[in-house]
Amino acid sequence: MMEQPAQSDAIADPVLVVGGGVAGISAALDLARAGRSVHLVERAGELGGRTAHLDKLYPTDHCGFCPVWSEARLCRRHPRISVHTWTTVSELMPGEGFQTAVLHTSPNAIDPERCICCGRCAAACEENAVALTAPHVYPPVFRIDAARCTGCGRCSEACPTGAVDLHRPAEAQRLRIGGVIWATGFEAADLAPAPEFGAGSHPDIMDALAFETWIAEAGPNQGAIRCHDGRPATRVAFIQCAGARDRRLQSHCSAVCCMHALKQARWVRRRQGDGRCVIFYTDLRTEGHGYETYFRQAALAEGIEMVRARPGLVYPLPGGDGIAVKYENTLTRTPAMERFDLVVLNGGLRPAVPEAVEASCLAAGGFVAEDVPGARSCGFCKAPADVETAAVQGSAAAMETLTEVVR
Amino acid sequence: MTAFPVVNCILCRCHGEIGDIVSFNRLQRQLAGDDRVASVESCDALCLGDILANLARRMQADNGTRLLIAGCSPLARGEDLIDRLEAYGVDPARVMVTDIREGCAWIHAAQSEAATAKAADLIRMGITALRYREAPPDIDIAVCQRVLVMGGGPAGLAAAAALGRAGVAVTLVEATGRLGGMLNYLGRVTPSNQGADAMREPLVEAIQNDPHIQVHLGTRVAALSGSAGNFEARLSGKNGETHLTAGAVIVATGAKPRLSRGIYRYGELPGVISGMEMEKAFRDGGPIGGDTVFIQCVNVRNQERSYCSAVCCPAALKNAIRLKEGDPGMAVTILHRDIMSPGRQLEALYRRATAAGVLFIRFDPQEPPRIEGRDKVTGVTVADALSGRERSIAAQRVVLSTPLEPRENRAIPLPAERHGFYRVQPFLHTVETSAPGLFVCGAARWPVMVEGAMTQGRAAAAKALHLVSRPVCRASELISFQKARAACAQVLPETCTGCGNCVAVCPFTACRLEQTPTGWRAMVDPVRCMGCGSCAAVCPNQSAVLPENGFRAMVRIVADAFAGRQDGRPCRTIQGRVADQ
């Protein structure tokens, strides 16, 4: 896209977009298309954020990477977007009409520019510390897991292109910027204050994000629904609002989990043949674009059981006999205890807030406030949002940042 | 067809990743014997070092030649190579990448012989595709640098204000006589709990003080045609009809709250009012007394209308709190199926309502509540789904949540989904539609609250700004998910019979039939075409073509696919009858 810059902002300072998920990508692309230079900062090694790691998206059943990868490539290829991966913002200092940001980059030992993905480093490594990037990441490269690497240097010798440098230094750079867009997304909340869900007590009790990877078509089971010991999982329970709408953890509703559970349950039902799939819910929130239709036609038609209950106790049965869930069905008013093979805890999501966001810029519940001068927020770090909302908010934040300076 | 261009080939060994499996000697021998190929070279890694820069220099010196790169997949390094050549000044249409690593060497590593044969076939197919590829000049659209915003509600106001601030000329068309849309009918706005008028005033003021924005009140868009860069609108208003040209159009026509007479005895029994009437009562500031029951999910979330109207739960929570705060002794009950209060602020509102003493009763859609009363409302009987008991609630007023219904506007040339909301693009382009340059935001797209509508308005403004900020825009760049569209269809008028197949299948309504002196002919709008090739696939005589990747090229490519393996093709002839089919 070689368009001329829009009016009068050719001299404007670049915008710092923090977070390379859907919100950040949308914001960066819209800013760049309007003529602003953008520094897109991503903590991980590639763009795409959480969405790229989802197996499926609701309500269309698209694959998660699908909406993201083409946009991530557009970002990478856009002349006005500098993508900084493995980078965090460590400091943000106000100035006269601009800000100064300090970025910290700790690059991987394998240079993605020189890696030809031949895999000789992985074959040479005795510690299994070298692995290929996740599926659908472009360009495909190998990476060294610093936690496992012993620094023996065999990979470096094996590399035909000299891409491996085990002593690549961390870098810090200072940038003059004119505006920040926070799009740092979310992370899984710690469920320790709610011990009744049994989080962490058994591998077959997992949170929804882990379950997404567990059943992903590109995941460890290639789409099959299994327990951790390899048995097929014929009874799967989804517990909604586990870690949300709960004063002990966080009082907000995470907004995405009802549909997320319906989607996962639907794919479980489709793949497991016969077997049960139960969603324990409190309120079913299907208010978004096409969600109610998805619930009625796609999810219920697959035979998902909806039970209105908030289970009081989840615990692994002795002898590897599955997971017990004690609950009271509030519609039939019957207490029950049932055995499940897999239990998915859905709802514990909290905003991911980088250190550089000052405490004064935080809204209730730890979200990044949107109306701080010179900064905007979009996506889940502003308020719980799904993919579609996050993308729209990213574009809107870009528009606000653009017009703020032009005005 | 004019003379075919000369093709140079460069084969990348990828440091043995390809070269150790595929026999490069055989490939080079084969290509040397191919009279379509001018030169063959091989290298160890095309992506590293200065080989690419040298190639680019040679290609610039030798303007007629094309380059086939056989190496890794376009999704690995291939597309980067083309990008880098483009940065050196080489036309990307002259370069093609054939994947012989991911698509051949790596998956047939154990079958060296077969992999070599396959690589030879793939390269042969690539050469054919490259030779047949035509690169018609891109179309420069002279963009009218004005945006037409249809609808002066929150979404339209936010879009117009943002564009005005960016210095873009905006025409804002509002059908009623007053800007503000739904803000004119609401008491307070959830979740900020700001007064609707207090929210409306600064928005409208910003619009009126902005010299870039023209406002037409009491005006409708009677007709809309054209394509990105040049939309033609016929505006009909108090002063008759006017014509307007705009580079982009933002549809923010909203939805209408509607409640049919007879639902829950609405319109028949005094005391049964709609949520919008409740809002009006709050706006008028009149004293509101008497025990109140809110009923949610009125005529939505059912088989016929399987969507949630999204605004009614927050509205009921807001009004219930307000009633309760005005008179703590008042009994306020909300009968609901699920309280839709996702997120942070709405969930907090729900908690506030509970704390204020609002009673929530869940009902089953199979057993809807019944309104009691002979000549005015005396109460509601509802089967409480949680306790299982039938409960009678005394009430002087029943408020039926008003669902949002899509507005029908025949002037807008956009497809709608089955309920009537405008269909938007999937993925990350949900304010964009199948027509580039035409954006939808707010409740015209899907029921949404004021704040969300304004966010969508700004997002649509960002997309429109991209289009109209330049006087000239290239048609190939209008596609949202690609750097440039892959192709643009053409119809050959000499052979077109005007059958209309292409018109029927085109997913972007880019094809249309036109009357010419010699009969009906199909035409392709080169601005709307996104290059999917549907028209070419259904054209009975190959009149609709993609010059970049046409039928003739495909036929040759297909023939090349197995040209390397001419194993026995004996023919035998028998006499017989054609079965009547």
Place this chain on the structure above:
Amino acid sequence: MTACVTEKTIANRPQDGADPKILVFACRWCSGIGADEAGRQRLPMPAGFRCVPVECAAGVDPDVILKAFSAGAEGVAVLGCHLDGCRYNRANHAAAKRMALLTTLLETVGIGADRLLTSFGTAHEGHQFAALMRRFSQRIAALSALTCRVTKTDPVLGGWGDDA
């Protein structure tokens, strides 16, 4: 009505055990990615297939598929994306119908519906693409020689258009 009908053997199963010749039209946005991913994971596959990347499955002309059979392909696969996930505004819905019609045509002319594999949204992961190719290859290998009933002036097996 009587007419001169030719039954033409387009492709015999080769004796040397080589993999069946399969032409794959892979949508660039879905199965093309799956094919790429399969390569990246180096999943072994029968070497008889040739991939033609297309922008959209809707752009695959049924005539081209027939040409492919007459050019010696023993099987043709048209792989598109999820029916509701098309980048080109639901173009693949039309493609799915078109391929269903083509199946009946293939049955009629004697090529057989088994030789056309149409699949939407099932090959976007590497292992799926590899499994699909292996299964389809086996299916084609199990079939006998590819024959086709043609009348003398057959538009399908007629000329090649032009020649380069």
